[in-house]
Amino acid sequence: MKYLYYPGCTLKTTAKVFEDSIKEVSKILDISLVELNNWYCCQAIYTSLNDNPSLLLGAIRNLIETQKEDDKLVTACSACYNVLLRSQNTYFKDEKLRVRINAYLEEELKREIKIIHFFELLEEKIDVLNSLIKKRDYPPLAFYYGCLLTRPKGIALFSNDINPQRFENFFSQLGFLTIDFAFKTRCCGSYLTYTNEEIVKDCVDKIILSIKERVNNSCVILTTCPLCQFNLENYQKDYEVFYFTQFLLSLIKGE
Amino acid sequence: MEINILEEFFNICDEKVFSCINCGVCSASCPISNFMEITPQKLIFFLINNKKEVLEKNTIWLCASCLNCQARCRKSIDFSKVADALRHIYLKERARKKLSLELEIDKIKREILIKSPQQLFIALQRKFAYY
Ligand code: SF4
Ligand code: SF4
Numbered sequence: 213m214k215y216l217y218y219p220g221c222t223l224k225t226t227a228k229v230f231e232d233s234i235k236e237v238s239k240i241l242d243i244s245l246v247e248l249n250n251w252y253c254c255q256a257i258y259t260s261l262n263d264n265p266s267l268l269l270g271a272i273r274n275l276i277e278t279q280k281e282d283d284k285l286v287t288a289c290s291a292c293y294n295v296l297l298r299s300q301n302t303y304f305k306d307e308k309l310r311v312r313i314n315a316y317l318e319e320e321l322k323r324e325i326k327i328i329h330f331f332e333l334l335e336e337k338i339d340v341l342n343s344l345i346k347k348r349d350y351p352p353l354a355f356y357y358g359c360l361l362t363r364p365k366g367i368a369l370f371s372n373d374i375n376p377q378r379f380e381n382f383f384s385q386l387g388f389l390t391i392d393f394a395f396k397t398r399c400c401g402s403y404l405t406y407t408n409e410e411i412v413k414d415c416v417d418k419i420i421l422s423i424k425e426r427v428n429n430s431c432v433i434l435t436t437c438p439l440c441q442f443n444l445e446n447y448q449k450d451y452e453v454f455y456f457t458q459f460l461l462s463l464i465k466g467e
Numbered sequence: 468m469e470i471n472i473l474e475e476f477f478n479i480c481d482e483k484v485f486s487c488i489n490c491g492v493c494s495a496s497c498p499i500s501n502f503m504e505i506t507p508q509k510l511i512f513f514l515i516n517n518k519k520e521v522l523e524k525n526t527i528w529l530c531a532s533c534l535n536c537q538a539r540c541r542k543s544i545d546f547s548k549v550a551d552a553l554r555h556i557y558l559k560e561r562a563r564k565k566l567s568l569e570l571e572i573d574k575i576k577r578e579i580l581i582k583s584p585q586q587l588f589i590a591l592q593r594k595f596a597y598y
Contacts, residue, residue: 222586256589257532260548261555263479291586363534364545373538399498399533403591405583406575408529411502418498438584446582 215328216282217245218274220292221253227289227438233457234288234330240344240464241337245286250277256291258298265312271299272313275325283323288330288457290360290437293369296327301367329361329369331379331436331456338385345386346466351430352389353459354423354451355379355396358440362397373397379434379456386463391431395422400443416447423451434459470560473517480552486542487511493536493546499529507536507546514549522560527553528594558597 223231238245255270274296278285287293303310303321314320334341362373370376374397380390398419401412423431433453435441444453476484487508494506503526505513513521521527530550537545561567580588 220586222584226582226584253589255593256586257593259593260551261479262481289586359533363538365538399531399535402531402533403587403594404529404531405579405587406591411499411529415498439587442582442584442587
């Protein structure tokens with residue numbers, strides 16, 4: 213199956229391992245990801261001021277580029293997913309703003325683009341994945357969802373923003389032990405890492421404490437978000453933190 | 468010129484802050500509120516009473532837009548949008564008075580700047596930008 217793919221800036225640079233693993237896994241699973249033409253930054257964070265159409269232009273332009281070829285777009289970075297989704301949602305809901313956004317554009321966004329998270333493609337291929345996995349003797353997996361795929365309520369990928377279960381189900385079907393922990397969707401501190409490190413430390417500490425409550429020895433933390441990955445890895449040393457595709461790839465390779 | 472904070476706020480933000488029932492659920496659910504000078508609920512209370520001091524509180528800078536409060540609020544108020552708007556008003560005010568901004572890039576640790584994801588840094592810049 214062929215999909216248009218939006219990598220985003222981070223997967224091309226600091227989260228290169230994430231993109232590399234996505235590409236390898238898709239090759240193995242026969243998913244063809246074709247990079248979107250002329251893509252550029254989604255503008256990193258959804259900004260909500262209603263008097264300024266330029267704040268949503270980055271995301272909308274990427275979607276316009278998409279509509280030239282397809283009505284679906286695959287992405288894997290939690291931040292890109294969130295920004296594309298929310299910008300598109302605002303574009304179609306807020307008519308006044310849409311008119312003003314269109315004034316900047318050569319072309320309108322004519323219909324809603326289905327924004328797909330790479331994980332959704334893997335869910336469809338679970339049986340194939342199951343047959344490919346060589347290594348299963350792993351410590352339990354703690355899936356840290358974070359904010360960007362779970363909120364805002366109503367449009368986010370995961371409909372349960374307190375205790376989502378989709379990743380847990382996915383990995384249990386592959387034969388792994390997963391753990392539920394209280395703070396799996398609690399904020400990691402995000403960009404406060406630059407200005408208020410002590411706050412991010414506090415956020416990460418609490419997430420780790422809530423994992424510790426549920427595991428005896430070791431566990432592996434999995435995430436889909438380059439921000440969460442950075443903060444979780446930087447501010448604690450107890451557990452290893454991987455992107456979920458990076459982890460899957462190592463299972464397939466039997467490493 | 469004294470600014471009217473409520474008027475400025477409604478110029479750029481649609482959040483229905485007057486429907487807030489002051490229950491404090493936002494403050495209780497916010498992972499960062501114990502670092503804030505005033506909690507989200509209090510800030511909204513000050514704002515609807517037209518208190519300009521809201522601009523001076525660290526609350527508007529510490530909100531990480533995680534939307535935990537929005538998901539819990541029974542009035543569906545999105546505090547991150549309130550913080551967004553107030554930051555913006557603050558930055559515009561400062562620019563008008565020709566004051567420099569408070570974010571000093573030199574103060575950010577170099578090792579963090581180098582290792583951190585692009586997305587995170589752009590998000591930080593967006594937070595300190597006004598339009
Ligand atoms: S949770 Fe909502 S209604 Fe309650 S104090 Fe906060 S903003 Fe107001
Ligand atoms: S969006 Fe801001 S105020 Fe609300 S819970 Fe998150 S950090 Fe706290």
